[in-house]
Amino acid sequence: MLRLLVRRAIEGVVVVAATSFVVFLAIYMLGNPIQVLASPDSPPEVIQRVTASLGLDRPWHEQYWRFVVNALHGDLGVSFVHAQPSLALIFGRLPATLELVVFAMIVAVVVGLPLGLVAGYWPRHWSSQAISSLSVLGISVPAFWVGLMLIIFFSLEWRLLPTGGRGATVQVAGIETSLFTLDGLRHLVLPGFTLATLPLAVIVRLVRTGVREQRRADYVRFGRAMGLSPGLLLGRYILRNVMVPVVTVMGLLFGTLVAFAVVTETVFAWPGSGKLIIDSIKQSDRPVVIAYLLFVVVMFMVINTVVDLLTALVDPRVRLQ
Amino acid sequence: MTSALTGSPLGIRQGPSVVKTNKLIAGLAGAALLLAGAPAFAQHLTIGSRAEITMDPHYQWLASNISYYRQIYGSLTVLGPNAQAEPMLADFRKVDDLNWEFKLKPGVKFQNGKPVTADDVVASLNRAKTLANAAASYAGALQTVSGIKAVDPQTVVITTERPNGNIPQQLTQIAIIPKEIADSATRDDFTSAKAAIGAGPYKVVRYRPGDRLELARFDDFAGPKPHWATVTYRFIADDAARVAALLGGDVDLIDYVPPADLARLQDDKRLAIHTRASDRVMYLIPDTSSDKSPFVADLDGKPLDKNPLKDVRVRKALSLALDRDALVRSVMDGAAQPANQTVPPGFIGYFDTLPASKFDLNEAKQLLASAGYPKGFQLTIHCTNDRYVNDARMCQAVGQMLSRLGLKMNVVTQPKSVFFTQMTNHSGDRGSLLLLAWGSAWTGDASGILNQTLHSYDKAKGMGTWNLGHYSNAEIDKMVQEANVAIDRDKKGGFQGAALKAAMEDYAQIPLIILRVINASKREVAFTPFADEATPATAARPADASAATPKK
Numbered sequence: 001m002l003r004l005l006v007r008r009a010i011e012g013v014v015v016v017a018a019t020s021f022v023v024f025l026a027i028y029m030l031g032n033p034i035q036v037l038a039s040p041d042s043p044p045e046v047i048q049r050v051t052a053s054l055g056l057d058r059p060w061h062e063q064y065w066r067f068v069v070n071a072l073h074g075d076l077g078v079s080f081v082h083a084q085p086s087l088a089l090i091f092g093r094l095p096a097t098l099e100l101v102v103f104a105m106i107v108a109v110v111v112g113l114p115l116g117l118v119a120g121y122w123p124r125h126w127s128s129q130a131i132s133s134l135s136v137l138g139i140s141v142p143a144f145w146v147g148l149m150l151i152i153f154f155s156l157e158w159r160l161l162p163t164g165g166r167g168a169t170v171q172v173a174g175i176e177t178s179l180f181t182l183d184g185l186r187h188l189v190l191p192g193f194t195l196a197t198l199p200l201a202v203i204v205r206l207v208r209t210g211v212r213e214q215r216r217a218d219y220v221r222f223g224r225a226m227g228l229s230p231g232l233l234l235g236r237y238i239l240r241n242v243m244v245p246v247v248t249v250m251g252l253l254f255g256t257l258v259a260f261a262v263v264t265e266t267v268f269a270w271p272g273s274g275k276l277i278i279d280s281i282k283q284s285d286r287p288v289v290i291a292y293l294l295f296v297v298v299m300f301m302v303i304n305t306v307v308d309l310l311t312a313l314v315d316p317r318v319r320l321q
Numbered sequence: 322m323t324s325a326l327t328g329s330p331l332g333i334r335q336g337p338s339v340v341k342t343n344k345l346i347a348g349l350a351g352a353a354l355l356l357a358g359a360p361a362f363a364q365h366l367t368i369g370s371r372a373e374i375t376m377d378p379h380y381q382w383l384a385s386n387i388s389y390y391r392q393i394y395g396s397l398t399v400l401g402p403n404a405q406a407e408p409m410l411a412d413f414r415k416v417d418d419l420n421w422e423f424k425l426k427p428g429v430k431f432q433n434g435k436p437v438t439a440d441d442v443v444a445s446l447n448r449a450k451t452l453a454n455a456a457a458s459y460a461g462a463l464q465t466v467s468g469i470k471a472v473d474p475q476t477v478v479i480t481t482e483r484p485n486g487n488i489p490q491q492l493t494q495i496a497i498i499p500k501e502i503a504d505s506a507t508r509d510d511f512t513s514a515k516a517a518i519g520a521g522p523y524k525v526v527r528y529r530p531g532d533r534l535e536l537a538r539f540d541d542f543a544g545p546k547p548h549w550a551t552v553t554y555r556f557i558a559d560d561a562a563r564v565a566a567l568l569g570g571d572v573d574l575i576d577y578v579p580p581a582d583l584a585r586l587q588d589d590k591r592l593a594i595h596t597r598a599s600d601r602v603m604y605l606i607p608d609t610s611s612d613k614s615p616f617v618a619d620l621d622g623k624p625l626d627k628n629p630l631k632d633v634r635v636r637k638a639l640s641l642a643l644d645r646d647a648l649v650r651s652v653m654d655g656a657a658q659p660a661n662q663t664v665p666p667g668f669i670g671y672f673d674t675l676p677a678s679k680f681d682l683n684e685a686k687q688l689l690a691s692a693g694y695p696k697g698f699q700l701t702i703h704c705t706n707d708r709y710v711n712d713a714r715m716c717q718a719v720g721q722m723l724s725r726l727g728l729k730m731n732v733v734t735q736p737k738s739v740f741f742t743q744m745t746n747h748s749g750d751r752g753s754l755l756l757l758a759w760g761s762a763w764t765g766d767a768s769g770i771l772n773q774t775l776h777s778y779d780k781a782k783g784m785g786t787w788n789l790g791h792y793s794n795a796e797i798d799k800m801v802q803e804a805n806v807a808i809d810r811d812k813k814g815g816f817q818g819a820a821l822k823a824a825m826e827d828y829a830q831i832p833l834i835i836l837r838v839i840n841a842s843k844r845e846v847a848f849t850p851f852a853d854e855a856t857p858a859t860a861a862r863p864a865d866a867s868a869a870t871p872k873k
Contacts, residue, residue, distance in 0.1 A: 030738050030739065030742065031738070031739075031741075031742030032742070033456070033738070034456055034457075035741050035742060035745055036737055036738050036741050036742075037381075037456045037457045038382070038456065038457045038458070038461065039382045039383065039457060039461055039462075040759070040773065040786075040787055041461055041462070041763065041764075041769055041773065042382070042457075042458070042460070042461030042464075043461055043464050043783035043786070044780060044783050044786050045783055046458055046460045046461045046464070049458075049460070050455065050456060050457075050458050050460075053453065053454070054454065054456065078454055078508070080381070080456035080457070081375060081381060081456075082375060082376075082512075082530070083375055083376065083377040083380040083381070083454075083508045083511065083512070084508055084509070084512055089530070092530055093530065093531055096531070096532075148561070151565050151569070155565065155569040155571075156565065156568050156569050159569070159570070162569065162571050163562070163565045163566045163568075163569035163571050164557065164562050164565070164566055164571070165532060165533070165555055165557070165566070165571065166529075166532050266558070266559045266562070267559060267561070267562055268562065269532075269555065269556070269557040269558070269559065269562045269563075269566070271529065271530065271531030271532035271556075272531070275531055275558070276531060279373075279531075279558060282707065284737075284738050
């Protein structure tokens with residue numbers, strides 16, 4: 001296991017270095033951001049002075065070198081818009097996104113797993129057919145549409161839930177979270193379910209397919225012949241065997257949701273990191289964009305490593321190397 | 322992505338709701354009522370705002386920031402609804418052509434209880450001018466200022482390098498903070514609201530990045546007392562989400578109502594619309610300087626040996642071919658008005674007697690023929706697609722209208738980062754026909770449009786930075802320079818008007834439309850919209866007299 005971690009760490013450094021280079025160069029090609037950021041009423045000497053003071057008039061390799069040196073000192077630049085270090089900005093917004101994603105993943109697993117088991121075990125039953133069709137819908141319908149529909153019915157028509165924003169928060173272990181206040185949960189329901197649509201549908205389909213395959217396996221036939229109840233068979237034996245791909249895919253989905261909850265966060269004005277990145281791109285806030293992309297790369301590598309460890313935990317046959 | 326969302330949630334009208342509630346939902350709704358408590362409406366206002374605040378008041382020069390700062394920090398002068406500077410913390414007078422005196426009003430206090438002194442003002446102005454790392458520096462707002470001096474504890478004298486009648490306007494942009502904070506505060510101090518101490522009518526209670534800003538009335542504010550005891554700004558950048566928040570009753574007032582939703586919101590009995598002409602005019606910039614323009618060709622795509630846009634008849638033909646009423650109707654959903662000059666009415670320098678822009682396709686075709694292009698030519702129009710309201714749609718509509726004139730049009734829309742990088746390259750190829758908009762609010766006159774977009778490009782003097790067609794006319798330059806040193810309002814307006822008229826008659830720019838400011842609120846809230854799209858809580862009040870008495 002140690003070898004795996006060391007290897008992953010080395011790979012990680014290489015990937016981060018390569019990404020930083022590509023991202024930096026691509027963004028550099030967009031030209032001087034001050035031109036877009038500065039008020040058009042600014043006289044050119046102000047724009048020149050600011051450009052020079054931020055080092056944006058230097059050739060690209062000098063700028064990149066400075067960026068690398070600063071990054072190694074833990075400084076990924078100060079946001080042009082928010083007057084804050086970009087990493088601090090991202091981590092400041094991350095709790096909001098994480099609680100949204102965790103909520104969505106819990107919904108997806110709690111609802112999706114049983115539905116998938118049922119749909120896979122009794123594939124011909126009408127309810128299973130319905131579950132399958134709905135899961136196709138869940139995969140293909142875009143998140144913003146789901147979000148808007150939920151807003152129209154639950155907020156505008158029936159006036160049950162707020163249209164967006166994050167509710168009251170409390171400090172839990174030093175982190176602001178809205179998971180433990182009633183107001184917070186009310187605000188979380190609609191965006192949470194919107195974000196859960198995709199992983200829910202994916203879980204249903206994965207589990208359903210897995211169960212259908214396992215159902216034909218010898219151990220299941222024997223179990224049925226012995227008169228084990230379907231619940232016991234599903235819960236104790238089949239479930240463990242279908243969990244391996246589910247854990248892998250959940251890990252990737254988790255990362256994707258954290259990195260790109262952009263649409264849901266935009267529709268619900270949720271103050272998370274996805275909204276931060278989209279606003280930063282719109283405002284040419286270059287340091288934040290670069291820092292965010294690097295953060296996403298690191299996050300995916302960590303998640304992949306965790307998924308590998310979890311897989312070994314779920315299925316002892318998987319060897320870590 | 323966001324444009325796809327615009328308007329969608331409004332498709333369903335409010336009707337009598339017959340709902341089968343299950344227990345869970347009923348429970349949640351009950352809880353909601355409990356949480357909401359008694360209606361605190363008369364004292365509390367929630368505003369859904371497109372733009373978030375930058376907490377450090379001297380970091381990013383942006384009109385939306387100043388809309389917040391004018392309530393929290395305050396400034397020596399402040400912009401009124403018509404974008405004219407009014408005294409706020411100080412009264413001002415001109416000492417001589419180069420010196421302005423600002424005398425702090427008696428009793429002006431910071432929110433920490435200390436009086437505002439001339440030293441605080443000097444420290445604030447200097448910080449705004451020199452703050453490190455500020456990408457969109459406020460230094461531009463203090464252009465021509467060469468000296469800032471405290472002559473006594475109440476008085477600051479501002480000296481300019483040339484006569485500049487715009488000094489009171491320029492000082493509306495700079496927030497005033499205590500000297501000790503200006504000298505020592507760090508970025509984090511502002512973000513945590515620790516250093517967010519000003520002399521405005523509202524103080525910061527809490528700032529949640531990306532989400533909301535909570536304000537409470539500062540009762541020792543020297544000026545008029547605002548109605549609302551507490552105000553919450555919620556940052557909702559997405560147009561559809563902002564409108565939904567108003568419809569859902571989560572916010573009381575919103576800014577930047579998307580024109581496409583205007584009609585539906587107007588029909589809603591629970592809401593009120595507050596609208597006026599904005600300070601922003603959309604216009605076309607033809608390439609009037611290149612001998613061969615980069616995006617002009619003959620009908621077969623071969624380069625033309627001369628630039629047709631240098632011919633004033635061709636430029637006039639372009640203008641005549643544009644049906645501005647149709648642009649207002651179809652592109653802006655009625656939320657605009659046709660423009661005949663690039664400064665909106667009511668601003669200094671607006672030329673009253675200039676005739677309205679005419680739409681006459683036949684005359685346009687004749688002009689084009691007499692200029693030697695009876696069959697037209699090929700022309701590309703470049704526009705942004707994420708900078709102004711409906712910019713990409715406007716671009717396409719203009720392209721279509723010009724093809725009716727017989728031109729073979731290409732329409733190119735680009736993200737602003739790409740567009741501005743290419744189009745502000747003064748030494749290379751830019752574009753042949755560009756769509757831009759210019760807001761004149763912070764000067765309240767034509768000086769921005771004249772100095773930056775019509776005066777000949779002159780890098781050394783900092784003139785014509787946004788003159789992207791490199792239009793050059795010595796007579797206009799002269800009038801612009803005379804207007805710049807004229808301090809008397811009428812005299813300045815006379816020069817500016819004359820320069821603007823000359824430029825419009827030469828079709829140096831082709832004005833299209835004046836945008837509208839649209840705010841929407843619950844019916845119970847009245848609001849005075851601002852030309853610069855500011856949405857200060859101080860401009861909102863209860864709509865009817867009965868609600869106006871604060872409930873204790």
